[in-house]
Amino acid sequence: MDQNEHPAASRRSFLRSGGMAALFGVAAAAPAAVAMAQGESVSPELRELIERHRAARAAHRKARERHAEARAIYDPIASAPMPFASKEGTPVSAWLDDPDGRRRCVAEADYWFRFAPSLMSAHIKLIPPKRQKQIAAAMKGALKDIAAIINGLFDQAEEARRVSGVDDAESALEWAEDDKRRAMAALMRFKCASVADVNARAEYLAGLDGISNTATAAALAAPLAVGEA
Incomplete structure (x- = not known):
């Protein structure tokens, strides 16, 4: 050369x-x-197979770009750490995949707020009864605040999923990948x-x-x- x-x-x-x-x-x-x-x-059959694969590649490229756009909207919200998750730092998205995730996450917070005072029961008894009631009321109020935060995170993530269309984008990308593989297989099988x-x-x-x-x-x-x- x-x-x-x-x-x-x-x-x-x-x-x-x-x-x-x-x-x-x-x-x-x-x-x-x-x-x-x-x-x-x-x-002509080979020309058609080549054009089919070329079109499948173009469709896959568009589906990949659309998926990236959807994830750019959804991921920052869905990756937020969930308070009182059983594993520290578990993102909201991990709980969204669980149909019962919202209830379980609130229950997790409720458990810790109920369990923490029992760890200090001997010390709390030293506090005057009136103050104990104030502490109990404060803990109950804090639990409501945490539950509101958890529900807010779920609401934001679910809205981001809806607005971004990430579910549809993921399905479209999977379909496009399969179609591209099928087009290549057909092209390679051609005699x-x-x-x-x-x-x-x-x-x-x-x-x-x-x-x-x-x-x-x-x-x-x-x-x-x-x-x-």
């Missing part, structure tokens, strides 16, 4: 010259086909009918993200070379 030649241009030149077919061993079986490769046409098909598929694969060179594309397409059962 000319040192001044761009790698992508070199790869395209290699593919168009029938080099990909030769790499598959197709040339050895049908040397005349290699010479006629540029005069052959690509199968090439000519050297033009082999080169067209290999060139398309070589241009995809994550496939940086012709050898990798060849490794992907080789099992489905012309003439294989």
